[in-house]
Amino acid sequence: EIVLTQSPATLSLSQGERATLSCRTSQSISRYLNWYQQTPGQTPRLLIYGASDRATDTPVRFSGSGSGTDFTLTISSLEPEDFAVYYCQQRFIWPYTFGQGTKVEIK
Amino acid sequence: EVQLVESGGGLVQPGGSLRLSCAVSGFTFSSYWMHWVRQAPGKGLVCVSRINGDGSNIDYADSVKGRFTISRDNAKNTLYLQMNSLRAEDTAVYYCVREWRAFDIWGQGTMVSVSS
Numbered sequence: 001e002i003v004l005t006q007s008p009a010t011l012s013l014s015q016g017e018r019a020t021l022s023c024r025t026s027q028s029i030s031r032y033l034n035w036y037q038q039t040p041g042q043t044p045r046l047l048i049y050g051a052s053d054r055a056t057d058t059p060v061r062f063s064g065s066g067s068g069t070d071f072t073l074t075i076s077s078l079e080p081e082d083f084a085v086y087y088c089q090q091r092f093i094w095p096y097t098f099g100q101g102t103k104v105e106i107k
Numbered sequence: 108e109v110q111l112v113e114s115g116g117g118l119v120q121p122g123g124s125l126r127l128s129c130a131v132s133g134f135t136f137s138s139y140w141m142h143w144v145r146q147a148p149g150k151g152l153v154c155v156s157r158i159n160g161d162g163s164n165i166d167y168a169d170s171v172k173g174r175f176t177i178s179r180d181n182a183k184n185t186l187y188l189q190m191n192s193l194r195a196e197d198t199a200v201y202y203c204v205r206e207w208r209a210f211d212i213w214g215q216g217t218m219v220s221v222s223s
Contacts, residue, residue, distance in 0.1 A: 034209040034210070036152075036210070043202065043213045043214070043215055043216060044152065044202075044210070044213055045213070046209050046210060046211050049208045049209035049211075050208060050209075053208075055209070055211065087151065087152055089152075089209070089210070091206075091209065094154075094157070094166045095154050095166070095168050095169075096142075096154045096157075097154070098151055098152040098153070098154075099151070100151050101151050
């Protein structure tokens with residue numbers, strides 16, 4: 001099973017600041033890496049697929065990069081609705097696995 | 108409108124069974140891999156099982172293999188998860204999810220609680 005390690009566990013930032021979230025995989029997965037956002041009490045929402053492609057309705061302030069084992073989700077300027085938990089996921093091989101999540105909280 | 112609506116969750120004793128259903132609308136159900144993903148209270152996301160469009164390919168997480176069975180009825184646009192021999196650690200919200208390059212559409216989830 002491929003293990004995904006997200007860092008940091010918690011990111012404390014202010015509205016308007018830049019957020020950089022990391023996801024590292026235990027083996028190379030090419031670009032089969034997705035990012036999801038989950039706000040409290042809500043269903044996860046797809047943000048980025050294929051490491052860098054924005055999903056429908058994903059704002060342009062969200063961008064993804066990376067390949068192999070190291071990936072990054074960047075939020076260029078935090079909006080109030082961006083304070084949430086973010087999960088990375090690999091779909092290179094079954095079982096598809098998720099990282100443990102990074103919580104982006106208001107500083 | 109694309110929609111996934113789960114049902115069938117509830118409170119069950121350890122060793123008991125439940126059958127989850129996911130009614131699908133708004134897209135050609137038979138064309139997509141479908142998944143069940145669960146999330147224990149306050150925890151992260153875990154893939155439980157997946158099934159391809161015609162039901163000929165099925166996979167399970169090791170933690171549920173031999174206890175859970177995924178199936179689909181394309182004529183009824185419905186995905187199922189039969190859960191037997193339930194354990195306390197199966198307590199979670201169970202999401203029905205469509206896969207297209209990623210998990211692009213999620214249901215609202217149904218809560219399964221396993222407790223005596």
